[in-house]
Amino acid sequence: MQQDIILNHEQIQHKIKRIAYQIYETNVNETEIILAGIADKGYILAVRLQQELHSISDIKIHLCKITMDKKEPFGTVQTSLTKTEYTNKSIVLVDDVLNTGTSLMYGVNHFLSVPVKRFKTAVLVNRNHKKYPVKADFKGVSLSTSLNDHIEVSFGKIDMVSLT
Numbered sequence: 001m002q003q004d005i006i007l008n009h010e011q012i013q014h015k016i017k018r019i020a021y022q023i024y025e026t027n028v029n030e031t032e033i034i035l036a037g038i039a040d041k042g043y044i045l046a047v048r049l050q051q052e053l054h055s056i057s058d059i060k061i062h063l064c065k066i067t068m069d070k071k072e073p074f075g076t077v078q079t080s081l082t083k084t085e086y087t088n089k090s091i092v093l094v095d096d097v098l099n100t101g102t103s104l105m106y107g108v109n110h111f112l113s114v115p116v117k118r119f120k121t122a123v124l125v126n127r128n129h130k131k132y133p134v135k136a137d138f139k140g141v142s143l144s145t146s147l148n149d150h151i152e153v154s155f156g157k158i159d160m161v162s163l164t
Helices: 009-026 041-056 102-111
Strands: 004-007 032-038 060-067 090-098 118-126 138-142 151-154 160-163
Touching: 004 009, 004 118, 004 138, 009 041, 009 118, 009 138, 032 041, 032 102, 041 060, 041 090, 041 118, 090 102, 090 151, 102 118, 118 151
Parallel strands: 032 060, 032 090, 090 118, 118 138
Antiparallel strands: 004 160, 151 160
16 A cells, blocks of 8 residues: 655654644643643644643643543543643643544543633644534644545654555
């Protein structure tokens, strides 16, 4: 199967830095932000965003890992932070790829059980195949792909976003 590289390591780093600046600009008056990453790759992206945000601001950044069954997201959504820890905070929900919007929609739904100051979403790749009314407030790249295409994000020694 042919694999086309969409973003290489350097381009991914640039997109992460740009998203971090956008998050900072949106939350410039906040003292703390919750970066809630959907496991696994969304959480890795949240960690990278936290590192960038630490280098450009003094805002306290808390990481929250969201665990859900992406095939059955209606089931239990679990977070590494308690509701008290993110109540009345600015939250950014992070995932690697926004495809149908299912993961983001159920992630958003979980956080709506408590009052929050601000709620935004961030993704590295926006595929524009949404079946739910959810959007990425911060995105690295938007791609027009067919439903048969598969986007793979690899975080590791050499980061890469590929299309197969």
